[in-house]
Amino acid sequence: MNILNELDVLLGNLPVYFANGLLVIFYWLVSHAALLISLGCATATMLLPDAEIQQRAGFRPARSGGNLTGAPLPRTAQVMTGIVFCLWMIAEWEMSAPVPWIGAAMWVFGLLVVMVMPAQRFNLLWYVKAGIAIYALTVIGSRIYLSYTSRLTSEQWAALIGSAESAAAVIANTRGNVTTILLWVVWMIVPLGYFSMLIQQIFVNPMSIVSPLAGAQDMLRAVRIRGAR
Numbered sequence: 706m707n708i709l710n711e712l713d714v715l716l717g718n719l720p721v722y723f724a725n726g727l728l729v730i731f732y733w734l735v736s737h738a739a740l741l742i743s744l745g746c747a748t749a750t751m752l753l754p755d756a757e758i759q760q761r762a763g764f765r766p767a768r769s770g771g772n773l774t775g776a777p778l779p780r781t782a783q784v785m786t787g788i789v790f791c792l793w794m795i796a797e798w799e800m801s802a803p804v805p806w807i808g809a810a811m812w813v814f815g816l817l818v819v820m821v822m823p824a825q826r827f828n829l830l831w832y833v834k835a836g837i838a839i840y841a842l843t844v845i846g847s848r849i850y851l852s853y854t855s856r857l858t859s860e861q862w863a864a865l866i867g868s869a870e871s872a873a874a875v876i877a878n879t880r881g882n883v884t885t886i887l888l889w890v891v892w893m894i895v896p897l898g899y900f901s902m903l904i905q906q907i908f909v910n911p912m913s914i915v916s917p918l919a920g921a922q923d924m925l926r927a928v929r930i931r932g933a934r
Contacts, residue, residue, distance in 0.1 A: 739805035740797065746812035747790040750830075754819050755782035758827050782830065789834045789841070796841035796848075804844060807896050811837055818903050829906060836899040843895050847887040854880060 734741065759782050793812075797805045815833035819826055 739809040740794065742809040743790065743793060743797075743805075743812045746809075746816045747786055750816055750819070750833075751783045751786045754826055754830055755786055758782055758830065785834055789838050792838055792845075793841040796844040800844070800848075804891060807892070808837070808840065808844075811840060811896065811899055814900060815903065818907060822907060825906060829903070832902060832906060836902065840895050840899060844891055847891055850887070851884065854883075 759779050762779055762781075793808055797808050811833075815829075815837065819829045819833060822829055
């Protein structure tokens with residue numbers, strides 16, 4: 706009878722356990738939503754534009770037309786995307802808002818710009834990855850500086866400055882100023898520079914009125930077909 710009672714209690718509590726498990730998964734997804742968005746954009750970048758430009762780079766035309774079989778395709782673009790994402794994951798790990806969401810916005814905006822501007826896809830991919838890598842290095846550098854300076858005592862600063870009193874005054878006057886500057890750089894300056902650079906690249910060349918989403922190969926193909934007619 707005790708076993709039956711325990712089994713009855715277990716079956717009665719199963720919906721509660723299931724609901725708690727779903728809540729744990731939901732809260733974990735919400736707390737890591739920015740990183741998951743960045744991961745999704747990095748994966749989409751590797752599977753779509755990276756794969757496309759790698760296929761173009763590895764194209765080897767045969768005499769009879771088409772591509773030579775057996776020619777290995779380069780993986781440089783996808784490897785670079787993986788490296789940039791790993792660097793960003795290290796930078797944003799356990800960082801509070803808004804840094805993870807700024808990075809996620811950079812990944813999303815970069816992917817959208819690359820996808821809607823096929824004529825400039827090769828250069829834009831480089832700009833997007835370089836911009837995110839620079840932002841990740843900026844975040845990592847600021848974290849290292851803040852972590853290092855927070856552990857130094859006045860006596861340790863005195864070894865560099867001269868006296869504990871002077872060190873305390875320098876710490877009080879400069880730490881807050883440097884922290885404020887770093888926050889402005891991480892929260893505003895570098896992200897705005899990234900978005901401004903991509904927007905400028907969008908409008909640096911006039912868009913085709915007939916086929917705004919056509920790439921360079923599509924335009925050349927259209928010209929050749931028109932010339933053949």
